Amino acid sequence: MTVIHGFSRYLSPSNGENNHSSEVLLKSTSNRHVKHRSQALIEYDYIVVGGGTAGCPLAATLSSNYSVLLLEWGGLPHDHPDVLSQEKYVVNLYEANDRDSPAQRFTSEDGIPNLRGRILGGSSMINVGIYSRADGDFYARTGIKWDMGAVKKAYEWVEESIVFGTDNLTTWESSVRDALLESNIGPDNGFTLDHVVGVKVTGATFDEAGRRHGAVELVNKANPENL
Ligand SMILES: Cc1cc2nc3c(=O)[nH]c(=O)nc-3n(C[C@H](O)[C@H](O)[C@H](O)COP(=O)(O)OP(=O)(O)OC[C@H]3O[C@@H](n4cnc5c(N)ncnc54)[C@H](O)[C@@H]3O)c2cc1C
Numbered sequence: 158m159t160v161i162h163g164f165s166r167y168l169s170p171s172n173g174e175n176n177h178s179s180e181v182l183l184k185s186t187s188n189r190h191v192k193h194r195s196q197a198l199i200e201y202d203y204i205v206v207g208g209g210t211a212g213c214p215l216a217a218t219l220s221s222n223y224s225v226l227l228l229e230w231g232g233l234p235h236d237h238p239d240v241l242s243q244e245k246y247v248v249n250l251y252e253a254n255d256r257d258s259p260a261q262r263f264t265s266e267d268g269i270p271n272l273r274g275r276i277l278g279g280s281s282m283i284n285v286g287i288y289s290r291a292d293g294d295f296y297a298r299t300g301i302k303w304d305m306g307a308v309k310k311a312y313e314w315v316e317e318s319i320v321f322g323t324d325n326l327t328t329w330e331s332s333v334r335d336a337l338l339e340s341n342i343g344p345d346n347g348f349t350l351d352h353v354v355g356v357k358v359t360g361a362t363f364d365e366a367g368r369r370h371g372a373v374e375l376v377n378k379a380n381p382e383n384l
Contacts, residue, residue: 201226209279213372214315217379224383227376231275232257234373240282243367249283259283278373281362286369288320288360292352316350318378319370322360324348334358 201224205216208229216227237259239245239252250272253260260283261275274280290312296303324347326334337356338345346357362370376384 199226200224204228207279208277208373208376209274210281210372211279213278214375214378216384217375217377220379220383222383225379227384229277231259231261231277231279233277234259234282234371237276240276240278240371241369243286243363243369246283246285276373277376278371281371282369282373284362286362288316288322288350288362289352290350295352312350314378315375316360319362319372319374320350320360321362321364321370322348322350322358323365324358326358330358 203216203219203223204226205212205219206228208216208227208231212227212229216225219225234240237249239249240259249258250260252258253262253272255262257275259274259276260272262270262272264270272283274283276282296305296308334345334356342356344355346353346355348358350360351357364370
């Protein structure tokens with residue numbers, strides 16, 4: 158179990174009906190692993206299981222009004238610096254092991270070998286980093302009555318922190334775009350984060366220096382008093 162630096166007030170939960178002390182592995186600020194036994198009880202309004210692409214922003218958002226415990230079984234990005242580098246993208250996938258690598262191998266229920274993130278930030282720390290807002294139809298298909306003003310704010314909340322974009326393309330990228338347009342896949346939408354029909358240049362969670370900005374950075378937007 159990883160306890161995030163600065164958030165190490167984690168104490169093992171107990172149901173209050175027994176005296177079982179849970180054993181948790183705390184990560185100290187000196188980077189040593191420390192086994193710690195505790196019987197203390199702390200209550201949280203919410204417990205978010207999985208500090209991944211969805212879990213990090215969910216915990217950060219909830220923390221503005223509620224107390225939140227964010228549980229993540231993977232490690233911390235700064236202990237696996239390769240996940241922060243665009244150049245090392247394939248290395249991270251290639252080096253997946255069964256123990257502690259940021260990319261974890263698994264086989265889907267229909268038998269397909271796959272990979273997923275096992276690190277604070279989740280699969281956003283091992284993925285290709287392509288970013289786009291959702292397809293307009295998506296909202297209708299969910300059957301949920303969305304507050305589109307709130308949806309727009311949520312997109313902007315994410316984009317201002319971890320999404321980068323430019324229509325200043327490399328030769329290779331503009332060749333692919335031109336080839337698509339010449340194949341009558343259009344129109345050319347230029348740069349946009351919206352999900353649109355045709356060809357577009359979209360955002361990425363890698364900045365221009367090739368550094369990854371995954372969902373883990375959204376934890377920085379949390380209210381530290383509550384997370
Ligand atoms: C190689 C690859 C490339 C991809 N490229 C893109 C892309 O370019 N653009 C795009 O939009 N999508 C891409 N995706 C898909 C995208 O990354 C995922 O759909 C998304 O990150 C899933 O988010 P999530 O929050 O559902 O899960 P995750 O981000 O995977 O988070 C789940 C978290 O839960 C943790 N966890 C699991 N079980 C437990 C437990 N029992 N206790 C505590 N913690 C637990 C995991 O360690 C993980 O951190 C890619 C995926 C992969 C694998």
